[in-house]
Amino acid sequence: MKAFADLFQAIDQSTKTSVKVTALTDYFRTASDDDKLWTIALFSGRRPKRAVTTTQLREWASEVADVPLWLLEESYSIVGDLAETIALILPPPHTRSNLSLTQWIAFLVELATLEPEQRKGRILQAWSQLEPTERFLFNKLLTGGFRIGVSQKLMTRALAKAVDQDEATIVHRLMGGWTPKTVTFQSLILDDDPTADLSRPYPFYLAYQLETEPEELGQQENWQAEWKWDGIRGQLVLRGGQHHLWSRGEELITDRFPEMARSLDFLPDGTVIDGEVVAWDGAQPMGFNKLQQRIGRKTVPKKLLKDAPAILLAYDLLEHNGQDLRDAPLRQRRAALEALIAPLPDDAPVRLSPALHFNHWQSLTDQRATARDHKAEGLMLKNLDAPYLAGRKKGDWWKWKLDPLTIDAVMIYAQQGHGRRANLFTDFTFAVRNGDDLVPFTKAYSGLTDAEFRKITQWVRKNTIQRFGPVRQVTPHHVFEIAFEGIQKSPRHKSGVALRFPRMSRWRHDKPMSEANTLDDLNAMLETYG
């Protein structure tokens, strides 16, 4: 575990990509194959099964550290990470362990086979022999979530360097449903059989937001435009008579969308389609909140299947008749996609995401303005001559989203942040005016710079009217522009509305409170965009 903890520290303590990649490369050159495989698994979101609940961990830590449970919870809400909170409150270790990462994982796997009371004994013993960083990592493994700020991209780059292979090849090899139990380092990274895994998806190509005018992209006839759908990105893999649906986060979501099973009736084996999963009313997507009801469910009740049926809006063809098409230009992939999908009946679970017709950029600008009517967030622009790349790359794919909706609101409550911003006030509640009243309607906690957060923190400290536990009511004074992506009726909220992705887009130093928007303004937005 020491080597893994040292690697983590080297990565975590530096802000420089080069330092991180070097540390990872060195590790991949020196660690044992088993440790390497587990490191790859962990950094790509795979992890051992959880053997204890976080409730149990909290209770045990509270007991060992002699810190009452409520105080542990308060600390957790400030630190922002349970594994870290527990690692920090526990007393220092009294012995040291020499177990490797793989051995610790075996320890966790074995834990699952033990009686609950024995599990506790084992974990307390582990805590007493690990240094704080090791303990933090151990807790991370225990609690499941292993997001520790190492992007899969960096890991892949370092791994490619260490084994002297092409980065894109490594990316592809790491996709799919493998676990350290089903593969070895040799078979996953080194052996020459990329089709070993029938379910393996291709790395997604991700677009950047277009920051310029579309005219700067050059000739309009070299570009394809589509609606940018407000669903979840999905890749449908049909191979060996089976279907698999992957989310962009590389999560297998096949069971959440049983509708896709029928795609096998319509499409040939050896087909991989990139598209957007949306809830579909027969003619249009239904709005993201409908789809949201589906995402949270591992199994879908019949009624929900009827209320929010899902389809895949297909926009790219990555594999055709078992052939990897990604190096072909989009024109060619698109033609093949259309030939495949266009003939399908209306009730097929896959439909074509249409390419928009436009003769000049201005016509596209006009169409973009109507995106909300089409239940879209804006447009996607794709270079017709470009191959399908892996990851987020500039140049050939652009998202051209609509400008967000905005409203000017008054800050009325403030709460301290956690994690990165543990000692700053960052979580605010905003209100619109209604006569002499202020009606709270949304919370927002992002969008300001660290310098602005520092400034508002000092102001909050001096302008607190009342405290309700961690929440401070402040003098209504500061006006912020709140940007958001959508607005809906919500009986659960006092104001009657709920915003989608609200954030602070601007601190309106120039606006007095009397010029903030009103409840009537908010209701008018609900009428127009709700």
Next chain:
Amino acid sequence: MNGALIFTEKGIYCPAGDFYIDPWRPVDRALITHGHADHARSGHQRYLATHQALPVMHHRLGDIQSQGIAYGERLKIGDATVSLHPAGHIPGSAQIRVEVGGEIWVVSGDYKVTDDGLSEPFEPVKCHSFVTESTFGLPVFTWPSQAEVAKDLNQWWADCVADGKTAILGAYSLGKAQRLMKMLDPSIGPIMTHTAVEATNAILRAQGYALPDTIAVTQDFDAKAHKGGIVIAPPAALGSNWAKKFGPVSSGFASGWMRLRGIRRRRAADRGFVISDHADWTGLLSEIKNTGAENIYVTHGYTDIFTQHLNNIGYKAQVVPTEFGDTDQDSEDAA
């Protein structure tokens, strides 16, 4: 409570002696715990502080009317008897003891209970009512020993030298910077200081505090001539244009906040060292116990949570709103 001290809009006030302690609005008579900007503010008519604290206050506040007092010396002000006792926070820092008609209060200012080898070591003072800070009043804040941190610090510096980089360490220019200088191993290389730090060094040296040799980074400073060195600078100087003259650098940041991974990451220094001039969780609780006080007033930091805990374990504790903490850019995250 009889009210030997009361909490007012201007700060902590003693009616019997007609003076304030660390007030944040201009007053006639101010007793000052220590020279940090959130405690020693400008604009008061008269200042009282330890002999050791005054030189820095004069440097920072200019021409003030001041009176010095020795640690432990008793002074009658009106009907109050006042004395100052080491707080272990920075050189010259004090807790202020106020006695009125047998009722004893202690205002801690900022304090730490472990000896840092530079500041006058903390002395517990018995009292009935204790006004404590709680900057790090959460059980996640416990400090590693100074010797352990010194080892890490010197190792990092030596690694930087081996990598051909200049180590640059961000710290408060008063207190923390000098403490770090004393923790460094001068056999590794030269210690260089930002002029803000060096100004404080000069004042403290003149008072007789023993500090290692330093080289001030002035206008005409030649970085090439001082390879393998470490630079100590205020936090704001890290990553600024000023830092460019050193070529390739590795940045470190020293503060109690570095205990939290999230804040280490926000700081975006290459290394975070957990070293604070404030008491950690264990220090706060042990000191509160040592005072024998029954009434505890909690100022800056995680006041609500810390107060609730004190009440749960048998003290009569309450939060006192103050304006201490984070008044200037320099102090942000640096505690």
